[in-house]
Amino acid sequence: MIISLVGYMGSGKSHISKILSQKLNFRVIDLDREISLQNNLSIAEIFEKRGEIYFRKVEKEILEVILNTQENIVLSVGGGTPVYYNNMDTINALSTSVFLQTSVPILTERLLKQKEKRPLISRIDDGDIPEFIAKHLFERNVFYSRAKYKVITDRKTPEMIIDEIISLVSPTL
Numbered sequence: 001m002i003i004s005l006v007g008y009m010g011s012g013k014s015h016i017s018k019i020l021s022q023k024l025n026f027r028v029i030d031l032d033r034e035i036s037l038q039n040n041l042s043i044a045e046i047f048e049k050r051g052e053i054y055f056r057k058v059e060k061e062i063l064e065v066i067l068n069t070q071e072n073i074v075l076s077v078g079g080g081t082p083v084y085y086n087n088m089d090t091i092n093a094l095s096t097s098v099f100l101q102t103s104v105p106i107l108t109e110r111l112l113k114q115k116e117k118r119p120l121i122s123r124i125d126d127g128d129i130p131e132f133i134a135k136h137l138f139e140r141n142v143f144y145s146r147a148k149y150k151v152i153t154d155r156k157t158p159e160m161i162i163d164e165i166i167s168l169v170s171p172t173l
Helices: 013-024 031-039 043-067 087-094 104-113 126-144 158-172
Strands: 002-006 027-030 073-076 096-101 149-152
Touching: 002 013, 002 043, 002 087, 013 027, 013 073, 013 158, 027 031, 031 043, 031 073, 043 073, 043 087, 087 096, 096 158, 104 126, 149 158
Parallel strands: 002 073, 002 096, 027 073, 096 149
Antiparallel strands: none
């Protein structure tokens, strides 16, 4: 079984996937980390040196390879992954998808702390980040909301989120 966590950057996909995989004894894969390892470059360097079109093409290829394995995996999917190509269809067809829904104020608070590591927002003024996130979420929620399950993460501990995910997917475990 593969559980794919989708949601906006800063929603907790990487953190939750690590703990969830340990609890379920599943392998954890962070899609962005896989892309980075296979290219010997950070995500920021891939965007800078090879461009977003290259990144999205490689992202799709690696996503499909991972989703076609027979292993038990918790997959943390990049924030933009569901938006491109038919990736959300592929994620839904080959895994159990969970949308980690997080509010704009919480995303803003988290992302301001990680701004340098996030190529999408690294050059945006701090004061403009909430509006950027809100606009981006408006565009992306159409894709995220197609996930099989949705977990609202605001005011929940990682353990609460993980317990909720397990209770949602447990009939298929």
